Amino acid sequence: MSIGLLLLLIIVGSPVNADGPVCPPTPSNKLSRAHFPEGFLFGTATAAYQVEGAVNETCRGPSVWDIYCKKYPEKCNGDNGTQAVEFFYRYKEDVQLMKNLNTDAFRLSISWTRIFPRIIPFVTVFHWDTPQSLENEYGGFLSANIVKDFREYAEYVFQEYGGKVKHWITFNEPWVFAHAGYDVGKKAPGRCSPYAKERTVKGECLGGRSGYEAYLVSHNLLNAHAEAVEAFRQCEKCKGGKIGIAHSPAWFEPHDFKDAQNGATVDHIVGHRLPKFTTEQKAKLRNSADFVGINYYTSTFSNHMEKPNHAELRFKQDSLVEWKDKNINEVSIGSKPATAELAVYSRGFRKVLKYVKDKYANPEIIIMENGYGEKLGDNDTVAVGTADYNRETYLKRHLLSMYEAICEDKVNVTGYFVWSLLDNFEWQEGFKTRFGLYYIDFKNNLTRHEKVSGKYYREFLSQGVRPSAIKKDEL
Numbered sequence: 176m177s178i179g180l181l182l183l184l185i186i187v188g189s190p191v192n193a194d195g196p197v198c199p200p201t202p203s204n205k206l207s208r209a210h211f212p213e214g215f216l217f218g219t220a221t222a223a224y225q226v227e228g229a230v231n232e233t234c235r236g237p238s239v240w241d242i243y244c245k246k247y248p249e250k251c252n253g254d255n256g257t258q259a260v261e262f263f264y265r266y267k268e269d270v271q272l273m274k275n276l277n278t279d280a281f282r283l284s285i286s287w288t289r290i291f292p293r294i295i296p297f298v299t300v301f302h303w304d305t306p307q308s309l310e311n312e313y314g315g316f317l318s319a320n321i322v323k324d325f326r327e328y329a330e331y332v333f334q335e336y337g338g339k340v341k342h343w344i345t346f347n348e349p350w351v352f353a354h355a356g357y358d359v360g361k362k363a364p365g366r367c368s369p370y371a372k373e374r375t376v377k378g379e380c381l382g383g384r385s386g387y388e389a390y391l392v393s394h395n396l397l398n399a400h401a402e403a404v405e406a407f408r409q410c411e412k413c414k415g416g417k418i419g420i421a422h423s424p425a426w427f428e429p430h431d432f433k434d435a436q437n438g439a440t441v442d443h444i445v446g447h448r449l450p451k452f453t454t455e456q457k458a459k460l461r462n463s464a465d466f467v468g469i470n471y472y473t474s475t476f477s478n479h480m481e482k483p484n485h486a487e488l489r490f491k492q493d494s495l496v497e498w499k500d501k502n503i504n505e506v507s508i509g510s511k512p513a514t515a516e517l518a519v520y521s522r523g524f525r526k527v528l529k530y531v532k533d534k535y536a537n538p539e540i541i542i543m544e545n546g547y548g549e550k551l552g553d554n555d556t557v558a559v560g561t562a563d564y565n566r567e568t569y570l571k572r573h574l575l576s577m578y579e580a581i582c583e584d585k586v587n588v589t590g591y592f593v594w595s596l597l598d599n600f601e602w603q604e605g606f607k608t609r610f611g612l613y614y615i616d617f618k619n620n621l622t623r624h625e626k627v628s629g630k631y632y633r634e635f636l637s638q639g640v641r642p643s644a645i646k647k648d649e650l
């Protein structure tokens with residue numbers, strides 16, 4: 176069970192086809208697009224702050240991330256984000272990269288929106304870059320004021336782009352946003368109680384109260400989501416579009432297979448720290464997603480927490496699930512190459528998908544992110560960075576697991592995005608952790624180089640029929 180999924184309590188309505196997805200008869204050759212149901216979309220993903228730079232262009236105001244990285248560069252691994260400034264000007268070059276990859280779709284967040292020819296845009300309304308002005312004025316997502324302002328912003332972008340952009344995501348990874356920003360302080364705005372500071376956090380917590388603020392933020396965020404969805408459904412030119420939210424569940428395997436039950440009700444444990452939704456808010460949240468976005472990267476072992484520390488409250492602790500790197504036999508989950516960010520466990524991907532299908536009444540699911548991060552350290556050169564055989568293996572395994580989830584477990588997954596098109600600014604990791612299918616040479620005018628993984632994805636997508644050949648009206 177996954178605590179990331181707690182936020183999935185939003186009820187999703189979906190028409191259910193009893194027979195499940197229709198998979199083509201399995202060809203005997205190696206896995207490719209041709210194995211997936213007709214119309215399945217494949218793409219790559221990015222987010223504005225991570226690729227755009229351009230901090231000083233036109234009327235863009237600073238976001239919490241600009242100020243955070245500028246004021247505390249050590250919290251962003253020494254990088255202040257502005258190096259990426261030129262990415263912004265290269266959209267033509269990058270559209271060409273997407274075409275070269277044979278992808279159908281591209282996920283971006285709003286300030287990078289362009290209507291790309293023959294590439295279907297999936298737009299995230301909010302991918303963590305809270306305006307610093309709202310942070311200063313009332314504490315950003317800590318305040319219920321954000322709900323009205325978020326709705327106004329969302330209304331504006333729907334009016335502006337809703338005629339052409341038909342796929343929307345309100346929020347990216349609400350659980351990570353609340354946990355990393357307000358429980359352990361490793362992402363902007365870097366708030367936490369000193370006792371809850373995570374090992375990866377450089378410097379002090381910038382104010383905050385772990386075990387409280389993350390709930391407030393999640394509460395306001397869900398209300399903001401519901402308001403944005405209502406605005407979307409009232410927007411005339413948005414008709415025919417779909418809107419959802421992107422969650423980031425890890426899969427949890429039991430630490431001790433003899434004692435596999437976890438869980439307790441959060442309501443009981445958190446009590447008065449859990450803000451209450453009004454009847455009206457609940458009504459707006461009901462059916463407030465047309466599909467469920469899933470970002471999947473890794474899995475972990477988990478144990479029932481016997482002795483939660485009540486003196487040191489933490490959002491992450493309240494689920495009474497202890498995250499463990501190793502199981503009771505001291506075995507690590509999956510595999511982890513030396514330079515990998517996270518353990519590789521593709522079976523967890525299939526299990527998460529099956530779990531969401533069974534637990535949440537078989538919703539439509541779109542994989543909004545899946546990818547492999549690596550830190551190359553002193554070996555970070557174009558030659559080493561492009562020879563990313565580990566990332567190629569990661570993609571192969573995860574595409575296979577997703578295929579099994581769809582064609583064997585009959586999970587209704589309709590699209591898949593690799594994170595990421597390009598190496599980018601990886602939040603607190605700065606530019607030192609790479610996720611791209613294209614290598615960015617930061618020392619040489621941000622030149623793009625296709626990696627082995629990019630070539631693999633391109634070839635995988637060159638087989639079978641592209642949706643663009645079927646659904647002309649979507650383009």
Ligand SMILES: *[C@@H]1O[C@H](CO)[C@@H](O)[C@H](O)[C@H]1NC(C)=O
Pocket residue numbers: 189190191192193194195196197538539587
């Ligand atoms: C998957 O979801 C889509 C969108 O809700 C729906 O049209 C389709 O019938 C579903 N497919 C199955 C097999 O349930």
Ligand SMILES: *[C@@H]1O[C@H](CO)[C@@H](O)[C@H](O)[C@H]1NC(C)=O
Pocket residue numbers: 230231257
């Ligand atoms: C942004 O522009 C202002 C005014 O032109 C300038 O003073 C400032 O240094 C610029 N900041 C950055 C980060 O380039």
Ligand SMILES: *[C@@H]1O[C@H](CO)[C@@H](O)[C@H](O)[C@H]1NC(C)=O
Pocket residue numbers: 245255256257258
């Ligand atoms: C960001 O870092 C670059 C060098 O890496 C520097 O030239 C630039 O002035 C910095 N920008 C800010 C806003 O501190």
Ligand SMILES: *[C@@H]1O[C@H](CO)[C@@H](O)[C@H](O)[C@H]1NC(C)=O
Pocket residue numbers: 551552553554
């Ligand atoms: C660089 O690569 C060599 C050879 O694979 C390896 O022994 C070394 O640990 C690597 N250095 C870093 C910093 O990853």
Ligand SMILES: *[C@@H]1O[C@H](CO)[C@@H](O)[C@H](O)[C@H]1NC(C)=O
Pocket residue numbers: 265268620
């Ligand atoms: C850097 O790359 C951009 C975009 O490809 C190009 O327009 C520019 O001329 C390059 N600059 C240098 C110094 O090579």
